[in-house]
Amino acid sequence: MKQPSQPSAADLSLVDVLGALADPTRLALVARLANLGSQKCADINNDAEVHKSTMSHHYRVLRQAGLTTTTIRGRERWIDLRRADLDERFPGVIDSVLNSWNTSPQ
Structure with a gap:
């Protein structure tokens, strides 16, 4: 089965990353992946x-x-946070966003 397309590390855009994180549901998903790993x-x-x-x-x-x-594995889809790519491209941004979200009332 064909894997879903995604941008390369070099093509990551800070505007796109922050725009995606602006939604509370997506921010919660990223926090979950940061805490628990692949899901x-x-x-x-x-x-x-x-x-x-x-x-x-x-x-x-x-x-x-x-x-x-x-990543598609058989009939399952696994989601991973691209932490290494994000930290290399935008050092500290994900940590800052997640720390801010974890300390704010939800």
Whole structure:
């Protein structure tokens, strides 16, 4: 099966990354991936309080912005945070955003 397309590390844009993180659901997904590591979409969907199609939209926005990578393994889709690429391209940005989000009331 063909893997979903995503930008290369060199093509990551700070505007796209911050735009994707502006949504609270996507920010929560990134925080979850930062804390727990690679996750199956099905596991995240079961814990989410939004519809499956809405979650698919959020996954796509995060992937297209370069925040995550999606890997298809058999019938499962796994989501990973592209932490190394993001830290290399925009040092400290993800930590700053997540620290700010973790200390603010939700």
